[in-house]
Amino acid sequence: MKLSGGVEWALHCCVVLTAATEPVPAARLAELHGVSATYLAKQLQSLSRAGLVHSVQGKAGGYVLTRAADDITVLDVVEAVEGPQPTFVCTEIRQRGPMATPASACTAPCAIARTMYAADRAWRAALREVSVADLSRMVGTDYEGDVLGQLGQWLRTVD
Numbered sequence: 001m002k003l004s005g006g007v008e009w010a011l012h013c014c015v016v017l018t019a020a021t022e023p024v025p026a027a028r029l030a031e032l033h034g035v036s037a038t039y040l041a042k043q044l045q046s047l048s049r050a051g052l053v054h055s056v057q058g059k060a061g062g063y064v065l066t067r068a069a070d071d072i073t074v075l076d077v078v079e080a081v082e083g084p085q086p087t088f089v090c091t092e093i094r095q096r097g098p099m100a101t102p103a104s105a106c107t108a109p110c111a112i113a114r115t116m117y118a119a120d121r122a123w124r125a126a127l128r129e130v131s132v133a134d135l136s137r138m139v140g141t142d143y144e145g146d147v148l149g150q151l152g153q154w155l156r157t158v159d
Helices: 005-019 026-033 037-049 073-081 111-128 131-144 147-156
Strands: 053-056 062-065
Touching: 005 037, 005 053, 005 062, 005 073, 005 131, 005 147, 026 037, 026 062, 026 147, 037 053, 037 062, 037 147, 053 111, 062 111, 073 131, 131 147
Parallel strands: none
Antiparallel strands: 053 062
16 A cells, blocks of 8 residues: 555644644645645645645634644544545455356455455554644654744744
8 A cells, every 4th residue: 555645744734733823824834844835735625625624714824723633643634635445445356267256155255355454444543543643742752852842933933
């Protein structure tokens, strides 16, 4: 499975928004991460459609989280960007070819499908256990000093 870069960008934006005291413009988030403002805007729109961020209009507008960072999981962000579809889709390949199993004999998923479905459930469960607040705390311990405080200060400066 390969997730798009949009997932990484969206997760970084959510962590940044935990350090913000006021709405953060999309252009400022793009500048901070050194990424395309156009592509980042698409990820922010996905987060907005999923109800994870809200766009505040006006001169002091930008994006804010819609609820506490403890209440937004990594899975919420992944599904906002990539969609909720399963990572594996069984096409019943066992019903094809010269030794095809009749559809009437395929009343339960095969071992491969069961294994892949279990892996998908485990992956989703792991992402469901980590919140954006957890990520913020982890980011805070990844660097020397108060990186989130510095980030909040940078967001408040105007170029």
